[in-house]
Amino acid sequence: MRLLRDDAGADAGDFAALNRATAEAGPGEEEISAPDLAIVVFSGVASLAWLRVLRPGFRHCFALLRSKGEWLYYDPMSHYTFTGVIGAYPVLPLLRVFRARGMRALLVHPDRPPRIAQAWRFYTCVEAVKRVLGLQEPWVLTPWQLYRRLARRRAVRVTRRIP
Known part of the structure; x- marks a missing residue:
């Protein structure tokens, strides 16, 4: 997983921003999701x-x-x-x-x-x-x-x- 950089003013608690940061994840890497x-x-x-x-x-x-x-x-x-x-x-x-x-x-x-x-x-x-x-x-x-x-x-x- 890649580290989230706050270049776009994203909040680290914002799962959408984390998912955007990991959208180009490599094989075996998944998006982060909130508990359901x-x-x-x-x-x-x-x-x-x-x-x-x-x-x-x-x-x-x-x-x-x-x-x-x-x-x-x-x-x-x-x-x-x-x-x-x-x-x-x-x-x-x-x-x-x-x-x-x-x-x-x-x-x-x-x-x-x-x-x-x-x-x-x-x-x-x-x-x-x-x-x-x-x-x-x-x-x-x-x-x-x-x-x-x-x-x-x-x-x-x-x-x-x-x-």
Whole structure:
């Protein structure tokens, strides 16, 4: 893939500009695309003592993002953010894996929010997941609040025919 140069005033977050920059990609190189589906997972595991003040079962969250059929694992932790490509898997088995481990998982369609600056927030798993989903909710601060917000308005009904 070629690096994007900002000669035309393109924003690095603009996938159309990135796709134009990679339009002349060589064999085996593909265009960059935004995620079309996400699984947001909520866990009760608390490795840090101060996380134990959060609601049991909702002490950490992370996301899996699907783009072109491939899943990216995105886990923002307090000491670093882990990312990795886990491959192409059907949605329902992924949901079952997390639920079998006592976690809650919601299926969500990520958005591209308007280009409005968001307020500065501490780097938390909730803030990182909100940003990657395009969710602009300044008062959603804990994993429990994020779960309620997503379950109420943005979760996708799980059926056997998820694309």
